[in-house]
Amino acid sequence: MATAFARNQWYVTAYAGEVGRDLLGRTVLGEPIVLYRTEEDGSVVALSDRCVHRRFPLSASRLDGDRIVCGYHGFTYDTSGACVYVPGQQRIPRTARVTAYPVAEIDSLVWVWIGDPQLADEKLIPRAPHLADPEMVSVRGMEPIDCDYGLLVDNLLDLSHETYLHGGYIGTPEVAETPISTEVDEAAGVVRVSRHMMDAACPPFYSRSTGIEGRITRLQDIEYFAPCLYLLHSRIMPVGRTEPVFRTEITYAITPAGPGKVYDFWAVSRDFAREDDEVTKFLHDFNHTVVMQDVDALNLLQKALDGEPAGYQELSINIDTGGLAARRILARLAAA
Ligand code: FES
Ligand SMILES: [Fe+2]
Numbered sequence: 001m002a003t004a005f006a007r008n009q010w011y012v013t014a015y016a017g018e019v020g021r022d023l024l025g026r027t028v029l030g031e032p033i034v035l036y037r038t039e040e041d042g043s044v045v046a047l048s049d050r051c052v053h054r055r056f057p058l059s060a061s062r063l064d065g066d067r068i069v070c071g072y073h074g075f076t077y078d079t080s081g082a083c084v085y086v087p088g089q090q091r092i093p094r095t096a097r098v099t100a101y102p103v104a105e106i107d108s109l110v111w112v113w114i115g116d117p118q119l120a121d122e123k124l125i126p127r128a129p130h131l132a133d134p135e136m137v138s139v140r141g142m143e144p145i146d147c148d149y150g151l152l153v154d155n156l157l158d159l160s161h162e163t164y165l166h167g168g169y170i171g172t173p174e175v176a177e178t179p180i181s182t183e184v185d186e187a188a189g190v191v192r193v194s195r196h197m198m199d200a201a202c203p204p205f206y207s208r209s210t211g212i213e214g215r216i217t218r219l220q221d222i223e224y225f226a227p228c229l230y231l232l233h234s235r236i237m238p239v240g241r242t243e244p245v246f247r248t249e250i251t252y253a254i255t256p257a258g259p260g261k262v263y264d265f266w267a268v269s270r271d272f273a274r275e276d277d278e279v280t281k282f283l284h285d286f287n288h289t290v291v292m293q294d295v296d297a298l299n300l301l302q303k304a305l306d307g308e309p310a311g312y313q314e315l316s317i318n319i320d321t322g323g324l325a326a327r328r329i330l331a332r333l334a335a336a
């Protein structure tokens with residue numbers, strides 16, 4: 001069963017660093033969007049990625065100053081999406097305009113509002129300040145997955161899979177063995193899942209980045225701001241000690257691209273070994289490997305589900321409490 005899309009919401013569409021003077025095409029909730037940054041003041045523009053003439057992708061076209069010139073017959077659009085030039089005639093048809101999407105660049109993320117522009121309110125955007133905090137060092141990436149975005153939400157809200165899918169990377173037996181506590185704020189659309197492991201093996205992700213050799217106290221506190229932003233606040237310390245505390249913030253943005261397609265934006269931010277480029281490279285490459293384990297699993301899972309008869313039964317247990325709450329919230333947002 002596909003998870004319904006929630007419109008009238010902000011979605012992470014790119015990292016700020018991805019948007020510049022090269023046209024970038026992304027698809028959000030099935031809507032093709034072209035992104036670029038203006039010469040005038042460096043602000044990000046998000047327009048519909050289909051020329052009104054014959055629907056040529058504007059992302060495959062070119063910029064002339066802050067205007068996009070369609071690469072097929074030259075229809076030219078300004079930053080508001082209005083067509084300001086058509087070839088071979090003076091009169092510009094009244095309907096010659098592409099949608100301009102509300103955009104907000106916050107915490108090094110480019111958020112685009114999908115829905116009624118009148119309702120776009122930047123104050124609704126959940127924050128991930130660590131991504132732009134000079135006291136933290138971040139590595140990041142994005143992987144497209146061919147799966148229902150609900151499968152990625154499920155995956156991230158239940159980290160007991162770390163023990164099995166990511167064993168030897170970030171998983172140890174204690175993750176699956178330690179019960180979770182879940183808190184749901186239905187009205188705000190926020191799900192919080194905590195797992196506090198007081199005496200756990202230290203997986204390579206943390207031993208190689210922090211230098212800790214023995215066992216650790218490992219605190220995982222998840223906050224999911226439906227539909228798009230997921231934060232995992234991770235705190236590691238040597239077992240039996242209260243310091244030093246190694247703080248890692250793991251961020252995901254879950255952006256449905258279209259039916260059965262999702263962008264998996266991921267970032268790892270840390271407050272330790274900040275000058276150490278080897279740690280930076282290690283965390284980037286290692287986390288990319290971990291993300292690809294999820295990507296492969298979710299691509300496979302979606303294929304398996306596609307072959308199931310309609311109305312298949314699932315079996316849920318305690319570890320699924322957060323994921324089930326997220327599904328309820330997503331269903332409510334989609335119906336709104
Ligand atoms: S398709 Fe864009 S100008 Fe013809
Ligand atoms: Fe995972």
